[in-house]
Amino acid sequence: MKDDVKNDLSHDRLNALIDGQLDYFEEGRLLDAIQRDPGLERRVSELRLLKELIRHAYHDQLPAGARNRGERPRNWPLMVVAAVVLIALGVGAGWTSHAWQQRDGDTDLSRLAHRSGAVAQIAAANRVVLHVSSSAPERVYAMLDDAEAMLRAARTSGQPIAIEILANSTGLDILRIDVPGPSGRLASLRAENPNLTLVACGQTIERLRERGVTVHLLPQTVVATSALDEVVKRIHEGWTYVRT
Amino acid sequence: MKFAALLRRARGFESELELHRTALFRVACAWSHERALADDLVQDTLLKALEHADQLRDPERLRSWLFGIMANRWRDHLRALRPTVDIDVLDEECFCSDETPDVAYGRGEIVIRVRAAVARLPIGQRQVVTLVDLEEFSYAEVAAILGIPIGTVMSRLCRARLALREQLRHTDVVPLPRLRSAK
Numbered sequence: 001m002k003d004d005v006k007n008d009l010s011h012d013r014l015n016a017l018i019d020g021q022l023d024y025f026e027e028g029r030l031l032d033a034i035q036r037d038p039g040l041e042r043r044v045s046e047l048r049l050l051k052e053l054i055r056h057a058y059h060d061q062l063p064a065g066a067r068n069r070g071e072r073p074r075n076w077p078l079m080v081v082a083a084v085v086l087i088a089l090g091v092g093a094g095w096t097s098h099a100w101q102q103r104d105g106d107t108d109l110s111r112l113a114h115r116s117g118a119v120a121q122i123a124a125a126n127r128v129v130l131h132v133s134s135s136a137p138e139r140v141y142a143m144l145d146d147a148e149a150m151l152r153a154a155r156t157s158g159q160p161i162a163i164e165i166l167a168n169s170t171g172l173d174i175l176r177i178d179v180p181g182p183s184g185r186l187a188s189l190r191a192e193n194p195n196l197t198l199v200a201c202g203q204t205i206e207r208l209r210e211r212g213v214t215v216h217l218l219p220q221t222v223v224a225t226s227a228l229d230e231v232v233k234r235i236h237e238g239w240t241y242v243r244t
Numbered sequence: 245m246k247f248a249a250l251l252r253r254a255r256g257f258e259s260e261l262e263l264h265r266t267a268l269f270r271v272a273c274a275w276s277h278e279r280a281l282a283d284d285l286v287q288d289t290l291l292k293a294l295e296h297a298d299q300l301r302d303p304e305r306l307r308s309w310l311f312g313i314m315a316n317r318w319r320d321h322l323r324a325l326r327p328t329v330d331i332d333v334l335d336e337e338c339f340c341s342d343e344t345p346d347v348a349y350g351r352g353e354i355v356i357r358v359r360a361a362v363a364r365l366p367i368g369q370r371q372v373v374t375l376v377d378l379e380e381f382s383y384a385e386v387a388a389i390l391g392i393p394i395g396t397v398m399s400r401l402c403r404a405r406l407a408l409r410e411q412l413r414h415t416d417v418v419p420l421p422r423l424r425s426a427k
Binding site: 012015016019021046047050051053055056057058059061062063131133168169170203204206207210226227228231241243 | 265266269270271273274280282283284286287288290291292294295324354355358359362373374376377378380382383398399401402405406408409412
């Protein structure tokens with residue numbers, strides 16, 4: 001079939017015609033040919049009908065909570081503005097890295113600062129959401145190392161900090177006690193740091209439930225409606241968002 | 245770029261972003277045919293966009309940029325499902341629904357029949373045909389979003405429409421004898 005298609009250029013041209021991809025002259029030539037050929041005319045009609053059928057088949061697919069066009073969105077501007085703030089701050093993140101290293105010679109913090117100037121800047125913001133959406137060990141353990149380093153440095157310096165670890169998708173595994181993973185380390189970290197909050201994505205839990213999986217979370221884990229909602233809420237409240 | 249300029253630009257995005265969320269979801273549904281998976285895919289896409297907002301240099305390209313992110317997330321999802329299969333093979337051959345339009349026909353809904361036919365397309369063809377038909381992206385934009393040559397876009401589109409025509413013809417969704425000429 002592949003070769004047939006490759007050799008039949010008229011298919012491509014007819015598709016290009018109904019998709020508005022031809023220039024003015026080529027379109028004119030093709031329309032003339034179609035007018036003279038009932039077979040071509042029928043094929044164009046079929047293609048147009050198919051296109052309309054596909055549009056019709058999906059036009060009512062709306063995400064949960066989708067708003068009407070005219071209604072002003074409330075949360076997205078905040079997300080974007082917050083992202084812009086991060087970008088703007090990230091330009092001058094070097095001073096923060098320097099400050100962290102001076103305050104504490106901890107190698108974890110040095111690595112943290114070097115790995116991402118933005119993260120070092122974020123650490124100074126005092127309220128940080130660390131979002132993990134993957135169970136890949138390198139990501140999970142890097143995030144845990146960073147969280148531990150920030151909590152330790154804040155404790156040493158007496159600077160208050162609140163950290164929220166938000167997990168969704170396969171990243172939810174870190175908060176589950178029914179699957180192998182770092183939940184034990186997280187439980188210890190949580191016990192030692194009341195300023196650490198663990199948040200699970202309710203949407204992910206619901207997906208797993210639909211597949212027959214009962215999720216058992218670490219004690220004191222908070223369940224948010226969805227990871228996206230939680231991020232929007234935290235940014236709205238002035239928290240700094242870091243995806244690991 | 246100055247902070248104030250960035251802020252102005254961000255404010256100009258707000259209504260567009262909300263509209264894109266719906267469009268992304270619609271296409272994600274057409275790719276995955278599973279609302280839950282589409283929800284996750286869109287959420288992941290928007291979070292990724294938030295994380296990498298600084299990489300969007302041209303606000304005019306916001307729409308295709310978002311769909312490009314979603315295409316990459318979708319490929320990551322497919323890879324995670326079938327880590328040992330070449331992703332190009334997935335594009336061409338795999339992840340087709342087993343449900344035929346005939347089965348869907350039993351449920352009597354044209355919409356269901358069309359969705360069943362789309363779901364039976366190889367994912368590469370499904371992506372192209374939905375980006376072109378649902379979101380009216382140009383072939384060049386689709387090529388950029390999916391990271392494939394324009395020629396591949398055209399050939400996948402062609403094969404997708406031929407396959408859809410055949411499948412829907414069998415269930416009389418495409419009522420050829422009753423068609424009127426469209427000029």
